[in-house]
Amino acid sequence: MNQLQLSPLAGLSGMPTDSQHVPPTQVFRILGRHRLAVVLVTVGMFAPAVAFIETMKPYYTATAMLMVGTRQASFRDLQATVSTPDIDAVGINTQVGVLRSSTIARAVTERLNLVDDPEFRKVLDTVPLKARIVLAVQKLFGIAPPPAPPMTPTARLQATALVLADKVNILNDGRSYIITITAKTDNPASSARIANAYADAYFESRRHMKVAATWRANALLDEQIVPLRERLRHAEQAVEAFREQNGLISARLEHMPGTPEADATTVADEQLMRMNQELVTAQAALEEKRARYSEVRTAERNGTVGNLPDVVSAPLIQQLQNQQAQLSSRVSSLSRSVLDGNPEMQAAQAAAAQVRRQIGAETARIADSIAKDVSGAQARVAALSHAVDSLQKQVTAENQANVTLRQLESEANAARVVYQDYLGRFAQTSTQAQLQEPEAELISRAEIPLGFSGPPRTQYLAIALLFSMLCGTGAALLADRIRKGIRSTSQLDSVPGLFTLGMVPVFNGALVRHYRSAAAGVSSAYVETIENIRSILCFGHSRFRAKVVLVTSARPGEGKTTFAVSLAANAGRDLQRALVIDCDSRNPSALGALGKTDQASDNSLPVSVATGRLARDVMPGVDILTMRPPGERNYAMVSPMELSRVLTQFSPHYDMIVLDTPPILAFPDAAVLAQQTDGIVMVVKWGLTGSMELTEAMRILHAYDARVLGSVLTQVPARGLESAEKRQLGIYRQYGLLTS
Template sequence: MKPTIDPVAAIEPVAVPFGRLGAILRRRAWIIIVALVVCVGGAFAAVQKMPKQYTAEASLIISPQRTQVSDLQAISNDAEDTESLMRTQIDILSSPSLALGVVQALNLTQDPEFQPHVGGIGDKVQAFLAKHHLVKPIVNQPLSQTDKELIASAILSGKVSFTNQPHSRLLGIGVTTLDPVVSANIANELAKQFLAFEVNAKYAAMQRAHDWLQGQIGSLASEVQQKDNQVEAYRVAHGLAEASPSLQSSTSGPQDQTVNRQQLDATSTELVQVSRDLSEKEGALAQAQAALKGHVSPSDLPAVLASPVIAELVQESAVASARASELGATLGAANPDLQSARARAATLDGQIRTQMAAITRSLAVQVQAARDQKASLQAQLDSLRGAVGNENAATLALNTLVSQAQATRSLYESFLTRAAQLANVAGIQEADASLVSSAEPPLGPSSPKRTRILAVAVLLAVAIGVGIAILLERLGGGFSRPEEVESVLGLPLLGMLPTVERVSSRKQPFLSRGRGAADIAMTASLNRLRGQMRVLGDARPQLLMVTSSLPKEGKTVFSAKLAQNMAAAGWRVLLLECDFCRPSLAGHLGLTEGPGLCEILSGLSLGDTQKLVRHPETNLDVILAGRADHDSQELLASARMQGLLADARSRYDVIILDTPPVLPVADALVLGQNVDQTIAVVQWEKTPRDAAKDTIRLLRDSHIPVMGVILTQVNQKKAVMAGGRISYPFRHYEGYTPTGA
């Protein structure tokens, strides 16, 4: 039969799949049960020994009061974000000073719970080492009251807890002790001490602020007086006018101008006027000079030359010119009247030009006078500007001094105001927290939480049990699943045989047919194997060798059971016991020991071979191993063995050879050269994987055909619980349960 292997099953996963995990847990449920019993029992015993503790809780609401003494500064810090604020308050409540105050207020040093514990593991170890002179013995000195209070406060700190929800300013103070009343008293006293600390802290802050303000006020008063003296001395030194206090920090107005400033303004105004007049006169002079040089007609003279004399001369010149033009049109050029008229006109033009020249000279004199006046005013203006610049520099320095003096005075007045406000609010300070609810003695213990501890113990036990089960599964050297057999050995699994209860009675041999569940399951498995062989037809193996890796794997039982099953189905079967070293077939079949195969092969029973054949059942012949007096390998490899097998092939449908294990002896390898197929027997969860792999390797190296693997001695209950492929052969489906062999 050609082996067919599932390619998916040929890979053994490193991790444990969920499907296999369920099978492992079902198969090894006893481990989890043991872990549950041990862990839960231990947890229950431990809980019974734990002392009952009681937790009392007081609630505070944190609401910072921001008391300001001015618009610029606050005595307390600004409100922080809720998380930082609550963390700060918890740190204050956890401080050793508050714990020490509670210890002193409630006299907790007299409570045994808050006294130093003697006799712990550390003390016992120390005493043991001192007894054996490994360390110096410790001499316990009596504790002072201070030491007792410090120890009690340290113990108390470990018994206090705080609760606060995110974004909430409600703070819970929990105290856990062995006495419910003590827990409530400590929680209330701690809240009281905290509120007192908050108020005292504010009073201390107020006192520090008051002392600081008084020191600042004294120094500022002296500084204000010094600044005022500096301003006055500078003003006198530079001859500056005294300004009103409301205007000392601003630029001086018109009523505070100096003489130089007033003269500078007047000179500037006059210079502007003179410059404007000069421009007008220079324009008139330019027009007059242009007219004088241009020989313009009297009718075209500019306005600057329009004097009464020139106007009269222009009029007379026009009349004379008209008379000359009239005479020139009727008379010749030599006419005395014409010449007289032309001479008159020329005389008048000359007089006009003489008048124009006189006016132009007058304008030039005026222009020069204006220029001289402008130059004088400009020089005066420059002088005044220098003087005013010096005065401005002095005034600027004065303003700086005045500003400094005013700033110092403003700060001084501000501190006076703050001191007055601080004095008003000093007596009305409140804590930044208030008590919402006082702690009451709890009605029941808060620990130990038995249900939670036992639940954790159950979870832990399950985890430990599952871990151990998986570990055992991974470390186990045997085969527990069909997939493992096929993936490791590379051979198909032909069947699985359950463990059958052994009966030690010759009247009822071990291999007699029973009616129990295991017998029914075994019969069903053998029927399936026989069916697989039947469908092979002509390829069905006739000479079948059954072997194993090690002794006591169920090889002989399987061989006998398979032979019985085939014989019951009508097949002619010969079962040869080839294990000369440890023969056991007679006991399993209820036969008496006697000569057998060894005697046949050694020639001691020539001609009597048929007498050595046993007939325990119909269609089933058995030849026992006999007495092993010769070398088993030589006997099995002999020509007589070859002849015996050849004769058996002609007489029987199937010849089953029950051979020794492969690893202890090589008999199976020698005999395997003559067989058609080999079935390797592997004991469930017992046969080491390495042993099985070595067996298959040896068979293949010897060119012995291997049909497949039979898994024997399977625990039927565990297989059904595990589920999967290993459970299918052992589930008795209604209507398909075999009723006979």
């Protein structure tokens, strides 16, 4: 949407539009307008900075480099109190913090005796600026300052360490394990000595800390060994006492390595195992003897005892059977040759019968022996069973006691393991104490610098110049910011609903003199700019053409009356007739703008329906009608009907009618009377009226549906303009027209 097509509601929402944003080129235009202020502020700040930079004393820097995270002596099997894990980013930052600590600074101060160094002593003896200001204020008011107490050696040492810390810079780039120690002093040798002393103090501090940690661990282990030894002794005594009390005597005095003592076999266990074995053997023998006895009884019932294996295999039986066989053979032989009564036959038969009786007796004896063996085996099995039962009860009681014994032995074993571990650690830490080295290496020692390192005067001068220019730029922007009011046509166009018809330069002297000079052929930029605006109203786009023009402003003192009279005077300059109607009933000032007083009315024209007084030909072709003359003291607003009657009477006799009305923000006259005119021209004073005031004025006019033709920027000075306005006024100078 362009400025010619803005809706009457534009600007009423309170939302900013894109046109209200200041373009980047506006900054350069502002700097151009305030170039003198920029130069003065820049030079005023840069000159003292140059003087101060030139008086800065040179300094020398020396750098020592060390790398953390290395191990001088590797004892991987030691505990964490005597060995450090791999260094990470947190560890590196920790070492940087150690180097920056007051302990290191104090150690270096003592080692190098910096308390007596002239450079450090000068710093300590210099009174700080804050103290000097306080002393000056006290002296100004006549207050006697209290005497300063002398510094003790300890306080001087601490103060020197603080000064030293400010002169040493400890850095790590965050990408490596390297830490740089940079010392900056007024003496090159001192810088090198301080940087190297810092590295040495760091190594000594770390070594001392590790040795101290080792000895602390050693002392802790030593304190724990004695109670652990007593605990082990009491545990072993408790095991032995319980074993003796419960008769848990081990059958084996030597055990396999790693076998708990509670797993050893007791005497009762050994006896029970042997008894079980004997019982099994006796039961097997009993069953065997029972089987043999059963076989004998069966043979006795069947008459086949002689066929028993025990009988057959008996030597005596075998011998008797041989005899029986011989006797039977003899009887058989004799029976063939002699009779039964033969004595020899009888003797042989008697011998055979005797042998049979012996075999029967021996067989009976063997059977009886088998029966006795069965009884003896049964008695042995019973005795063994009774013994096994007794041992089983004893072993059961011992097993129950073994549970408690195992607990006691477990406690004793645990105490033994802890005690042996502490003994091993104590031996390791005792040998490690003398081998501690810090996990760091010195890469390079600081060397005496060949030349001074600073200050970088060129960089400081560049920074001072840049800062001074920024301050000058800021001063220009601030000065432009604190200035109130619209100062360019672009700012005026940014107000919603307004289009800039033109700008009018400020002029000196009376308005009548300018137009008399223009009539004599000596024109001015003021007259020509008014002519440009009138041409737009007469011959411009239909949007701007108007015969009856209402001139107003947002606030008083913006030059609306002068502009209204000048607009009418330019019409008279072109041999036209123009009428200025002063509608400001509260402060009529149209005649006063020309330096004239109220004149008598001229009744040569038909003005029977008009009120007020008419002054004719106050300027060539210009008449002024005052609706409410000052003498009448009538502060009532000119009504639209009254104005309509006046315009009806006077419009046929004039080519242009200009209405001068009160300011909009104070009175509603302009908004009410605008309905009787062709449009409103808003007068804005350069550098006085703000955009917010104009926005509020436009909101009031839109509320009355008033037609706004455009705005005019008045009283524009020759200086402080933007480039566009400056070029426009420069054109008038090229034509020899006066701009003021």
